[in-house]
Amino acid sequence: MEQTDVTRQLARWIVGLDADAIPDTVRQEGVRTFVNWFGCALGGASHETVDRALAAVRPFSGKASAQVIGRGDRLDALHAALVNGISSHVLDYDDTHLKTIIHPAGPVASAILAVSEGRAVSGKDFLTALIAGIEVECRIGNSVYPDHYDRGWHITGTAGVFGAAAATGRLLGLSEQQMTWALSLAATQASGLREMFGTMTKSFHPGRAAQNGAMAAFLAEADFDSSERGIEAPRGFANVLSTKQDYDEILGGLGQRWEAALNSYKPFACGIVIHPTIDGCQQLRERLPQDGGDIASVHLRTHPLVLELTGKKTPRTGLEGKFSVYHAAAVALLHGDGSPTAFTDAIVADPKVIALRDKVEAVADPAMPEDAVFIRIALADGRTIELDVPHAIGSIERPLSDEAISGKFRKQAALVVGEDKAERLLQTAWQIGSSADAASIAHDSAH
């Protein structure tokens, strides 16, 4: 589909979007997205990755106008966006737009929560900006996925910067012309390589996308001009960073079909592709004679992406453990765990986990859907037990309930800010849509 004004048409839609025209179901998914994201930012707030990022950026922070969620620091809005984006993704426990494997909230919510502080943004306007940003981010992702991702781009970073620019630009009240520039300023900052997976730099990507997208909006607000065609031009984002460009995915049915309604929330604290395996192993654990002690072998049949992304045979750290389907299967079978405690340095080095991990083998089957797995366990006594997981928990077909999202929030947030505060913040988060000052929850999370 040949297009000459994708960037401008998209900008026009963002600027003109009527908050009241967003269907209630979409708005409610926006609330679920926010609650899940805020819980993850709290859960990740005490991580060493965040400590080190803060140590690096504190000396450069401007006026302390925005809260680092779940910590004592206040930074300027751009640096707060960076750090909150890091903490919300560092446990690999956030959200997923399943069609693109984008983690939508990190870049967008991190940007607008930080920017909203001190501006008394209503919950309604905040949610509208969040939904608009996620819509933009996921549609741009759709237009280039999977070729763009296959080439090696971390799509949460590269598409996320557009979402952050759109959402921030919406809060700033940019004109159509300014929003067009903001999207092009986002395009020229699109970055983030998959090579960084398994290091602290992976969670740097959504943080930097939040910060850079917000900066794009502030530059455009100051009439710092840019291309009119940053997305679709021959040397624009889609052509330079992808071999696929489907602009109908960006412009088709805007305001009619909502990508923002398709967000999903991770039940487990690791890459989405391992979730079917953890889900299946947790179920099989109930059928094992005892705690896995007599397992002779574990056979997995998975989508090829599982091994491509999480094929680490011998992870050395908790972070690397998130990229090992073998480790994840072993911990789920031994302890039934897929939460952050399943991916600590200690559990990765546990001899019992290692012994079981070494018995796990995985085979890639292109016919297997991404959210499915087949598992066969051979026991030492010769018996075998099998399980087919057609759709993992957390998939569109088996979405997390509001109660499950609350449970996930409570469990990880309590570890950082304590149970009482976690509970208060959880209740506030669910009410974000009717708040008179949406960003007050950030300040309330200071710890």
Add this chain to the structure above:
Amino acid sequence: MEQTDVTRQLARWIVGLDADAIPDTVRQEGVRTFVNWFGCALGGASHETVDRALAAVRPFSGKASAQVIGRGDRLDALHAALVNGISSHVLDYDDTHLKTIIHPAGPVASAILAVSEGRAVSGKDFLTALIAGIEVECRIGNSVYPDHYDRGWHITGTAGVFGAAAATGRLLGLSEQQMTWALSLAATQASGLREMFGTMTKSFHPGRAAQNGAMAAFLAEADFDSSERGIEAPRGFANVLSTKQDYDEILGGLGQRWEAALNSYKPFACGIVIHPTIDGCQQLRERLPQDGGDIASVHLRTHPLVLELTGKKTPRTGLEGKFSVYHAAAVALLHGDGSPTAFTDAIVADPKVIALRDKVEAVADPAMPEDAVFIRIALADGRTIELDVPHAIGSIERPLSDEAISGKFRKQAALVVGEDKAERLLQTAWQIGSSADAASIAHDSAH
């Protein structure tokens, strides 16, 4: 050439580089690079692009520790790096590594001058960092050029971020491990699209590369970890952003052959590919009967890149004029001018310039070298005059003399800070190598 440790070997070289092992000729080219760059940063300091960038970033600036060159503002070092990178490139008058069309100083010098303020960095250490950064930047550029550039990447941004990280990391005294991470943190931020040419966002690229590369070094200093193979991994910089990967260009003859010695300085305030045309038209102007009034047509035969990059037939603004070989030829013939005053909004709209511009035609000839042009002018009376320019002024074969660099510095700097101050800063700039506090020149430029 298969390589598995390009990033680490490069990091080892940067960290271990002995300042006294840099040949005098290379060190002197570093001084010329610095003088030329500082003059351009002064010359661009009052540009509207810089005004708007400052308006956007001022509210987020941290502790005012670094000078915005040639202005009254002081910002935190990262924001000063951004703005100085913008001002040094905004007139398209800076420097060029001709093998890659990288403008080397912008990303590197902008980063380290800002970072050096308040650290009492000696001129010797400063120059060593500058040369190391430019060497890294140009070698990484060589490894992927021309495929990477042809795909649409603005290589000054994408390669520049590595140079800024290397040079800043050198000043911070990073360990080999930290420098490896810094290079990978640079890799994952590599960005900048050629679609932005002709807008303010083009000069944003070297500025952001400076800021992002410096941030990479500060993150690595805080042990924020990253890939060990950000450059050469299958999903690292070279493979994701280019179809060509020649790692021998990065590692071969390190410390023996110096890319930093191959820098060149623009005699004219526009893209390097138009320089042969301006040079030739200036020479032909001397042979015209009068001020171009009786020119019937101007025929140019150029390298194809000239039309690809600067083929705008009807530029509307001064900035667009830099991307019009037709405009540049007309102004050079009419006024003999190729300096910033040849690319103002007013001169682009001048009816006499437009009339002559419309008589210029250009033909691409793949056999023509990039620094050459053939020009034939037909006069109204039927006579023709011709000129072959085999190597434009400013090329490696016809480098700018120190005196010409000084003249360029004086002319553009005086417009912003006045003649006396320009002269004082020029003398200080030439002495950068023996300064006890290299960054004091930044503070002295406050205006």
